[in-house]
Structure formats: structure tokens, C-alpha cells
Amino acid sequence: MSLYAFATQLLTQLLELLIALALAPLLGGWVNVCRARLQKRCPPPLLLPYHNLLKLFRKDVLLAHNASSLFRVAPYLIFSCMALAAALVPTLSTELLFAPAADAIALVGLFALARVFIALAGMDVGTAFGSLGARREMLIGFLAEPALLMVFFTASIISGSTSLATIVGTLAHHEFAIYPSLAFAGVAFTMVSLAENGRVPVDNPTTHLELTMIHEAMILEYSGRHLALIEWAASLKLFAYSCLGIALFFPFGIAESTGPGALAVAGVFLVGKLAVGGFVLALIETLNAKMRVFRTPEFLGTAFLLAVLAILVHLLLEGGR
Amino acid sequence: MNPLAWLPTLPGLPFAGQLINLCAAIMLLLAFAMLAQRRIVTLINLFALQGAVLCLSTAIVALSTGQSHLWGSALITLLLKVILLPWILHRLVHKLSVKWDVETLFNIPTTMLVGIGLVIIAFNVAQPISEFAGTITRATIGIALACVMLAFLMMITRSKAVPQVVGFMSMENGLFFAATSATYGMPMVIELGVALDVLVGMVVFGVFFFQIREKFDSLDIRHLEEKTKQE
């Protein structure tokens, strides 16, 4: 690899990371704004998430007596995982320096790693809600993870690769074909994303009702900068998922080179697509009611089956190659 | 059904051979009689009679073939099976006072029917042997076998020790008959005979020796068996 290519790839990579870090809270704010509008409520300020993060960072950390070092390490680790995940998804360009270090499967692994740590952190203080949240989170996790993998597999079998860059490259540029399988996969992916990001039919990010909460239950004991990191990580996760959806199902516009021009175009496309995506998410959240926790397996089971179906449809209709 | 009816009367058979055939027939008849007999005392007498017939047939073979060791065999048979063992058994029966009832496990007609079947099987089994045999009295091997089988059956059907012992001795008679008459005196017949008689003697002695009566009140083997019946 030439030094030039290395440098540009490194720069692109850093750019992606920065964009992810910067835009993630904004996406969360945008979804909230959309949702409020759809529900005929007065919307919160678009930049409120930034404000909240800043406020939390400034506050002292209030730590339970019983909290162990794991509890304190976890937020940093989780944040790193999510940041890396967001950076790995080819949002702007497929020419990323670290892309070869992790493919789609590794990405799923990264999400899982973060999930395991947040669940462990939830159990650390030893409160009733913490472990309740942890087990629900793991419940959702073990159902969502295979479904997500199957979605990736569909894309991988189509493109003959598990490397995200190759997948996106294939889907976006190389040949134009209509893949019916991707429709199934898309629906499955949407369902998984909703569950993974604690969105409405599965969880409600705004609730603090003890018996129904999942994500919030795990992080009840967090405060100050720890909480800020976790909230930020959550928005990064939403961002990463959105970008994944975009990359897999609406890949047009992603740059295949590292030229500034291509990147700028890609950036514009990205912001547009994210705005639409955020709106759709808000729409879904508005149209649905939260389901009981024990309906979640059915919901995610459906997602898993749809993803499997996607593979079968691909093998059947699209010749299996 | 008379087992005598089957008695082979082949023309041209030497007289000695005919006599042995006759003895064989009587052996079989006695075996049946023992199978059918309920009273122990009579049973012992029948056994003594069977011993006498055996002794006679051995003597005939000795006479006709000139094998001198068979005389010794006949003498031993006479002493042991006709005189000594029946005497011991009589004493035993008297001492243990079990002379009256011989309780069989199956009723007598059934036993007899089974016995007839056995004879048929024994003869069929012996058929190829007889055809092949070089001795003049070849049919006797079938009869000897039948005697052994009938004695075996008797041991199975009787539940008291003394009749079982008698059955065992009767089986031994059949064997000895086969050894002397059917084969016309095989070598070592005396040694084998003595050994067999020692065995029989031990069995009889065993009834005393094991003091079965003292320990169990009766000689009914079923009493003996209760201990390990269920495991």
C-alpha cells in the first residue's frame, strides 16, 4: 500500500469517526423533533442532546458503594465499541483504513461486546432493576444478533463477501439488479434495529416506568460523565444502525475513492438519507404501541425468520450466486 | 401302549443278541414302570429289578464275547445295584419314614404321555447311530437312551429327594447298559462303572450326610428352595 493511499484512507477513517461522533446526538435530536411533530407536540430543541451531554459531563459522578471497577470501566469500553462500530460502517466511503480489520460478522461481535458489558455493568451494583434490565437486554440480544447476522449473510451471499466495503461496493456500484431478497432482509433489519436501539415496539427510550424499561433499567445507577458516555454511545449505536441500513439497502452515493469531491457528495447524500431515516423511525414509533416484554421474542423471531427467508429467496430466485 | 411292541426281532440274530434285546426291552419297561410308580418302596424294588436285568445283560455280553472284565462289571452291578443300594435306600426310607406318599409334580398320565414322546425322540435320535453300528445289538443304544431320558424325566417330576436319587440311579443304569451291551463292552467299562457307582453312592450317602431331614423336617426339596427363590 502506498503511503499516499495509507494517508488518505487514514484521513477518511478519521473523518468518518468524527462525523459519527458529531452527528450521532443530532440524529437522536432529529428523531425526537420528528416524533413530537408527528404527535402534535411541541418539539424539543434539535440540539438538546448536545446540551444534555455537556451537562452530564460537567456533573460529579455519584457512585454506589457497591460498584466495582468493572462498573467504572464499562462506559468507556461501551463508548469505544460504539464509536468503532460507527466508524467501521462505510457511510461516506468504502475506502477505509480499518475496514479490513473487521467485517460484518466482527461488527455484530462488536455490538455484542458492548451489550455484554452494559449488561454486566447493570448487574454490578446488585439492584433489582439492574439485573432485570440486564436479563431483558440479553434476551433481546440473543434474538436480535442472529437475525442481524442473517441479514448480513443475505448481503454477503449476494456479494460473495462479508467485508462491508465489498458488500456496499457490490450493491452500490458494480451491477444493478433488483434483489427481492433484500426486501425481506430490509424488513428484518428494520425490526432488529428497533429492538437493538430500544425503540418503541420493544422498548421506550423516554420511559422510566420501572416494570417496562430495559435499557434505562441497566443504566439506572450511572451518573455524570459515565451516563454521558453511555447516552452518547446509545446515540452512536442508533447512528451506526442507520448508516448500516443506508449502506445495505440504499447504498447509492457512497464514495469509492477518497477524493475530497466524492466525499463531499457522499456527505450530502448521507445527511439527506439520515434525515429521511430519522423521520421514518419517528413515524414507526408514533404508529406503534410498546409491546409486552414477552412479546419481544415473537417479534424478533419473526425478524429472524424473515432474514432466513431472505437467504432462501436469494438462493431460489437469484440463482444462489 | 406297550413298549415291547417295538422290540426288534430280526431274523438271523444270534441267540445272545436276541437275549440282550429282550433285556433291553425289559429295561425300558421297568423304566416306564418306575416313572408311573407312586410308592417309594415299590420304586426301589423296581430299581433293584432293573439292576438285575442290567447285570444279566452284562453277563450275557461277557459270555458271548469272552471279555473277562465284563464279568467283573456284572458282579459289581449285582453287588451294588441289586443288593447294596436298594438295601440302603430301604433303610433310608424307613428311617426317614417317607415311604407313603410320592407326590409328583405332574399327574402320572401326563408324565407317561411325555415319556412316550421321549421314547419316540430317543429312538429317532438313535436311528442313525444304530444304522451305523457294527455291533449286533445295535438297536439297544436307542433303548439305553430312552432309559436315560425317562430317568431324567423322573428326576424332574418327583419332588422328594429319595425318588430323585432313584431316578438318578436309574439314569446311571441306562448309561451303563449303553456302555456294556450296546457297545459290546467298551474299554475301561469297569473303571467308569465304579466311578459312576461312587457317584451314586455319594448321592445316596449325601442324603444322610447332609442331614436334610434333621434340618428341614422333610425331604421335600421345595423346602430347601425357599431361601433363594427370590433374589
Add this chain to the structure above:
Amino acid sequence: MNASPDAIETLARQVGAAPPLDAQLGTQLSALPVADPAALWLLAAVLLPSFVGGALLGLIGHRRYAAEINIAASLATLLGAGALTLHVINTGPASFFGEQFFVDPLNVFLIALTAFVGFTTSLFSRPYLRAEVARGKLDGGRMRLYHSMFQLFMGAMLTALSTNNLGILWVSMEAATLATVLLVALYRTPASLEAAWKYFILCGVGIAQALFGVILLYFAAERVLGAEGGALLWTHLNAIKSDLEPTVLSLAFIFLLVGYGTKCGFAPLHNWLPDAHAEGPTPVSAVLSGLLLNVALYAVLRCKTLVDGALETHFAGNLMMGFGLFSVVVGAFSLARQKDIKRLFGYSSIEHMGLIGFAFGMGGPAASFAGLLHMTVHSLTKSAIFFAVGHAVQKVGSAAIDDIRGLLRASPMIGWSLALGALAILGMPPFGVFASEFLILTTAIQEHQWAVPILLVSLGVAFAAGLGKVQGMVFGDAVPVLPGVRPATLPVLLHLALALLLGLWIPPELADWYRAAAHLLG
């Protein structure tokens, strides 16, 4: 799938026949016995100590030093047997007394084994019976009877093994039966009398059947050999076996098989065996399982060789396989229901005799080799187990499996002997039983696949049952033990060590010997 001739040859090369019989030893061992008057005193050295010792002990067997005399007589027998064995290895098979007695690879190996186990049993019985006397279970008269009968039993078995004459074989088998009946009834308890009576009647009837078989055999042989031509001598019969009348021989074999098979404990003729093992004194159980069954099987094998040779079919072998398999099944499935430790191992003997019978029934160099090996290791292991069991029962004061607990803690020596012995007999390597089972099973799946599921299930069930029972006895918290028992550890350790050795390494001499014997058996 039947193995092709080539295949058989390879098989033979692997484990069975001697590497082409040019090896000096092999040639010598498989030659015909020749008259060897020089070695007569060796035979006498094997047979006489037992009979003389038996007579002597009949007079003084109640004295304090009787146990030592017993040991001395057994040792003399062992030395004699050793010398005879060496002689045969050096000069080849020999016959004596106008061919009435002979030694060939098959019986010399069993003679040595018998003498050895007899010797170790006499070592074991010394402390064992002392303890029994001390507890008032036996008195001087009984001791006299025991010692005398033990030696006579040994003498009868050695005679049965060394004779060439089927008549003498029969007589000595009977004598062995009589001696053991007295031994089984030694305690005079109702149960032991019952067991002895059963043993007596069943084996007596069996012996009678065997005599009929002998008569039939003579009947057939007389045609070929003439009335005086040694028609009961096995070597003569073996030489002309292909001329013998097949029908008569097959009938004769049935009687012989049912007769001697009763003594081997083949199911369904086995019913005397568990009782006799359970009720007699433990040294007697050890020799019954370790020796008497072998000798009875030896008699069957001699007859089988003749019959299969005469019939040129696999008739006798098939019968033995059938009886063997059935015994394995019956033995294996009976293990689970036993409550008495000695009965348990009695049934295990039935299972193993079945396995050996099955192996010899399959025939061929590998299987016969395996059968001989199994006879050896079964004798060694089973008698070791009975030694351990004897001491365990004395320690705990009960032979009920439920009463025996925690032997490993109560008495590590006995506990480990029992545990290892039981695992060995259940077919765990590296003990020798596994070596023979390995050969038997691998041969079975190549030649008789139908038998394999039966063997698999039976061995599995036997293992489960045996392990379950033994585990319960050796593991767990220790039960209080009775004082005053000093176990004889040497016999147990010696036997187990030998069984272990045979699993890992079979001395070449012994292997050649087995091969020659397997060759004889065909």
C-alpha cells in the same frame, strides 16, 4: 462378511498362528506327543503332591500346621508344573503311561495355570480359614475335610488336564465334582447344604450326560480303531477324526456339551453355579471360578476339536457360540439383581465363560488365541476378586452388597484390590481381560456381525450393573469393621499384577504357546 482366505492368513500373522512354524518353539509345541518316559517323574511331580497331600491332610488336616502343609503341597505341585512346562517347552509334547497321559501346548498351559492359582489360593486360605476358625464357623474336623478335599480337588483337576484318555478325563471330572460338593457344604448351614445339593444333582446329571457322550464317541471310534485300538485316547481319535461317523459324533457332542457345559456354567445349565459360589468358603469360590470352569471348558474343547474335525463343518463351533452368547446375556442381565457379593461374581463368571465359549466357537487362530488368553486372565482376575471379596466379607461380617460400604476407607488395600479387580473383570484396560475382549470383539464384527449387537448390549449392561454394585461397596463412608483379620495381600497383588502385565505385554513364550494351542484347536 466372511473373511477371505488371504484375510485369515493376515489375521493369523497378526495375532494368531505362530510366525510361520519355523520358529523352533512353535515347531516343537505343535508336534505330536511322543512317548517320553524320562519326563514321567515330572508328571508324577505334578500329580502326586496333591494326592499324597490330600491323603496326609485327611489324617492331620486339623492340626495347627495343616495350612502350611497345604501350602507346601500346592507349592510342590506348582514347582512340578513349572518343571513340566519347561520340559515341554524344551523338548515338545510328551506322552506317558502308554499314552494314557500326555501334555501338549493346550493342556500344559492349563496345568501351569491351575497349579499357580491353586498355590495362591492355598496362600490365601491360610489366614482366611484361621479367621473363620477363630470366629467359630469351622472346627478341626472341617478343617481336615477342607484341606484334604482341596488337595484332592487339585489332584483331580490336574489329572483331568493331563490325561489322554477320555474315560479318565470323565472320571477325574467327576472326582473333582465330588470333592467340591464337600467343600461347598463345608459350613453345614442350611443354605450351604442346599447349594451343595443343587450342585451335586445338577452336575451329577450333567456328568451322566457326558458319560453318554463318551460312550457314543467310543461307539463311533470303535469302528475305525477297533475295540482295543485306544478308541478312547484323544490323540488317536484326533489322528483319525476325519474318518469318524459325523452323525454319531454330532450326537455325542451334544451330550458332551450339555454334560460338561453344565460344569462350565453355560446358560441355561448354569443354575448351580451362583449358589455354589456364594455358599462355599471363599477359597473354594476362587478355585471354582478360576479353575474348575476352565477344566470343564477344556474337556468341551477337546471334544469340539474332534467333532468339528470329523464333521468338517462348524457344527460344534456354532453350538458353542450359541451357548456362549446366551450365557453372556444371562450372566450380564443377572448381575443387576444380585444382593450377595459372591453370587454377583458367580454370575460374572457365567458371563465370562460364555464369552470364552463364544470365542472358541468362532474358532480360527485369532479367536482361539483370544479364548485362551481370556481363560488365563479370567482365572487370575476372578480369583483375585474372590480373595479380596473374602477378606471384605470377613471384615464387614456380611456378604450382602448393601452392608458393604466404604472399603476404600475402611481398608484401602482390600478396597483397591476389589475396585481394580472388578474393573479389570469388567473389561477395563490396561488389564488383560480387555486384551482378550479386544480380540474377541474385533473378530466378531468381522465374521459374525449378527452377534455384535448382543455382545454390545450385554457387555454394556454387565458393565453398568457390575460397576454400580462394586462402586457402592468401595466408595462412601467406611462401615465399622471387625477386628482381627489380617488379609493375605500377596495373592491378590500377584494376580492383579499378572493380569495387568498380560494386558500390556504378553511374553513371547506365552504367546507362542497360545498360538500353538490355538493351532491345535483349529
Add this chain to the structure above:
Amino acid sequence: MSPLALILLACLVWLAIGLLGATFSRRFVFVTRVLFPAGALVAATVALTALLALLTQGDTPHTAMLPLGLPGLPFHLRLDALSAFFLCLLGAVAAGISLYAAGYFRRGQGSTPGLQCLLYHLFLASMGGVLLADDAYFFMVAWESMALSSYFLVTSDHRIAEIRRAGFLYLIVAHVGAIGILLSFGAMSGGTGDYTFDGIRTNAPEGWLASAAFLLALGGFGAKAGLLPLHVWLPEAHPAAPSPVSAMMSGVMLKTAIYGLLRVTFDLLPEQQWWWGALLLGLGLATALFGVVFSTVQSDMKRLLAYSSIENIGLIFAGIGLSLVFAANSMPLLAALALTAALYHCLNHAFFKSLLFLATGSVLHATGQRNLGRLGGLIHRMPWVAWLALLGVVASAGLPPLNGFVSEWLLLQSFLFTPQLPHGYLNMLLPVAAGAIALTAALAGFAMVKFFGVVFLGQPREEHLAKAHDAGRMERLGLIWLAAGCVLLGVLPNFVIAALDPVTNFLVGAGFAPAADKGSWLLLAPISEERASYSGAIFLGGLLAFTLALFFVVRAVFHGRLRRADAWDCGFPLLSGRTQDTAEGFGQPIRQVFAPFFRITREHPSPFDKEPHYRIVVDDPLWHWLYLPLAWLVDLGTRVVGKLQRGRIAIYLLYSFVTLLALLVFTTR
């Protein structure tokens, strides 16, 4: 000295160490502080020798013969790529476990340390023997010695009835399996009676006999490995054994079964049928799912790990099955890929599962508790064990950047090639199988979170846990060794794959180390970088670097202030160890979702109970569907046979009589 001789010598040294231990069983310090570390040293030597042999020896295996065994069939030994790999595994893991064991065995618990030392080293030596054996007899002897020594190790505390039962079950399954293996060898020698592996290779049968041999071997080795439905001994025996032994059994002994199966299917049998692979794959997946589902609902920490072992064995079997399918369809490269994944997973599982079992050992020593419901909060008292166990947990859950992830990644990669198979049904079904693997991996995460969270996190559930102490020095050393293995194997996969290259070349005639070499040493790209790539090192580096940077940035930009206070818990005032989730509670979602898998018995309290209690028992339904009927059948058999024994002489005589008559009639008919 050839590597083979060296390894053989090592095995003998193990034996000698064992005998020394038995001889000087009273010298406690000598046994624990000298003999066990010596054993560890020997183990490390074995690992190193085997690794060198693997990397340098090329195609020619070392062979040797010992003058032991059956006549005409002396013990044959052979060191080839396959055995070298597994020996390497054995040595590397055993070194850690031996170090740990030096600090673990105490006086007064079960058997004496001297006896444990004998059995433990016998166990090691016999495993070495299994891997070196080159003839059926030696293999079986070593195999069963392995079973026997581990049986006595499992039952070392035999005063407890449960442990006796576990040992009993274990040895039965092991022995019946061994008979199956033995029969398989018999079938494979193809009627030649040549039981050397060389002989079998040349004479091995084809057709149904080959399939029979394969099935017998599958049954036999599957029983040892814990393949469904022969797994029942595993969750009983592993908890019963002392922890180093559990670790050894789970980490290494199960792998010898894998070794045996590979040896038989790929090496000894000349031609593979694709349906063997499909069968293996199906069984493997079923085992994996079954194992992981059960592992999530366990309340005993060692049982949880034991079920997790079943899961991992299932994954390995699935990999082997896939490899068989590829191999039978003449796709050697793909077969090599799947096989590499399976072998890699063997290695990984050996490390992380041993690590976890040893961690439970320390917990057990510190608290005397195996029941998850009575543990908790131990990270405060046992930080070493907890943090090292966390590494094991992450590895076991198949998470990047540790080793468990790498092999699962490879396995999934190989599944992605299945559409190229020429079987209609297979290539439709196999992607679903990949889904099953993904589900298994995700559930493993659940189980591991439960394990770690309940044992080490939260508040102590019992008073006495406050007195728990951390692992001793030797124990820590062992744990660190294994944890380091987990990290290294995860970070440097290319080295492992290079070492695996000779193995796959030997077994399926292909390897992809050359393809992998095209990338940099950091990057694992089995086929091509375009196709798929992963780098544990970059991953770990990136993660660590980012986390550290983040930490300092946050401190620098804002502040590091921190105050301790009571837990918030939504304002709930009565916070105690009892308000946390129990182990059963944590498994509740799984019980609900996978209800048909289990046999659940519940005891609910009624409102009128004075002392209300709630009890739930989750049983393995296979006990009821398979084993109890089997036991019933055997019992029926014994009853039928028992009827033979009537106790009446007349009846016995009748048997003889009927036998005689039947034979006579049969002969003369």
C-alpha cells in the same frame, strides 16, 4: 532426539511423577510444590516439541514401536500433523492447569493429594498415549486408561452420593462408547485382522461396512465428547470432579474425542460420504443449541460451564461435519477452511473453558459454594480471579477481540460458501444452519453474562462470602497462563492458522495458509482480503487505544470527580442481596422462550403458606425420553432373566432336559 521420543519420554516422566506422588503421598509440600510444577514443565515441553514438530516436520510422520502390547501387534506410535496439533493443545493447556493444581489440592478433601497426583498424571500420560497411538490396541488401552483415571479423579470425594452417581454414569457411558470405538476398529480392519493404523489405512473397507465403522466411531467418540444424546454424563461428571480435573476433562479430554473422530473419518477411512458430514452437522448443531439453552438455565456454576462445553463441542462437530460435506464433494480448500475453524475452536475452547473451570475452582475454595444462588459480589474479594475469568467469559461468549470469536468467525465464513455445494437441499439448509450457529453464539453470551454477573457482580447473596479470599500464587499463575492463551490466540490468528496448515493438508489435502499469507501478518483473510478479513490485533489495539484515549480526554476536558453514595435503585429503600435476580430469575426468559426444550417442575407457594417457598426444577427431557425407557428396558431384561432363577432343582433339571432334547431334535431333524 526425535520429537516423538521426546514426547514419549514426557509421558513416561508424567507417569514417574505420578508414581512419586503416590509413593510420597504423605509429603504434602513435595507433592504440591514440586511434583505438580514439574508436571507443568513437562507439559510445556510437550507443547513446544509438538509445535516445533508441527511447524518443521513436513509430510513425513515420525513413527516408533514399543515392545509392549499384543503379540504381533506391539504398541505403534506415530507423530504426525494431527497428533502434533492435539499434543500441542494438551501440553499448552495442561501446563496452565498443572500450575493451578499445584496450588489447588489441599489436604482433607476427598482423596489425598498424593493419590490425586498419581491419577492426574496418569490421566495426562494416557491422553498423550491416545494422541500418539498408531494401532487400535494401544489406542484403546490409552483411551480406557484415560477414562479410568479420570473416573477415579471425578469420584475423588466419593463420600457424596451425587458424586458417586456422576462417576458411575460417566464410566458407563465412557465404556460403552469405548466398545463402540473398538468395534469400529474391528470393522475398519476389513477382515484382515491388521489393527495397526497403517494396516487399516490400506485395508479399510468401503460401502456399508465403512459407514458402519463411521457410525460406531461417531457413537463412541460422541459419547466421550458429549454429543447429543450421549451428553448426559457430562453435566454430572464435570461438576463432581475437582476443578483442575473438570478443566482438564472439559478442556482437553473432550478434544481427544474430536481427535479420534478426525483420525477415523479423515485419516483411516479412505473415502468420505457426504451424508456423514450432514449427519455430523445436524447432530453438532442440535448439540450446540441444546447445550447452550441448558447452560443458560443452570443454577450450579460448574454445570453451567459443563453445558457450555456441550455447546462448544457441538460447534466443533458442526465444523467437522461441514468439512466432511465439502471434502466428500471434492472441495478441499473449503473443507480445509471448515476444518481449520473446528480445530481452532478446539484450541480456543480448551483455553477458555479450562480458565473458567479453574476460576470456579478458586470460587469453590474461597466460598465452598457451587450454587449460583449463594454467590455474588466476589469481584470485590477476588479481583484476580474475577478479571481473569472475565477474559474467559468474553472469549467463551464468542466476542471479539478474544479467541472464541476467531474460530466462530471462521466457522461462519465457511458456512457462507455452502451455496456452492451441488446438493439442492443442503445448500438451502446450510444457511439456516449458520443461523443456528449465530443463535448459539448469542445464547452463549447470555449464559456467560449470567455466569459472570451472578458469581462476581452484584451483592453477596450470603454472609460468609465477605470472608472469601483471592486465589493463591500458583493458582493465579495457572489462570494467567490460560488467560494469556485466550488473548494471544485471539490476537494472532495467523500464526495459529499457519500451524494448522499441515494438519488440514494432512487430512483434506489442502490448506490456506498461503492464501492467508497474502495479507499482512496482522490480517486474517483466509480466502482473500476482498472476501473477508479480520484482525484481532488491530481490533484489540483500536479498542484499547480508543478507550484509553477517551478516558484521558474526558479527564482532561472535564474532570475526574467522584463521590460514593447509596445505590439509587429508583428510590427503593431496602436494597439487599436478596433483591437481586437469582440465577433462576436470570434464566427465566430462556425458560419462557424455549419452554418445549425443558421438563420443568414448579412448586408455587399458596397465599396461605406460613413459610412460602418457590421451587423450580429444570430437567433434561432426554432423561425421560431416552434414558429412563432404556433403563426400564434393561430392568425388564434383568427381570426376565431373573425368572430363570427359580430356586427349584426340578426346574433346573427341566432346563437341562429341554436343552438336551431341543439340541437332539434339532440335530437329527
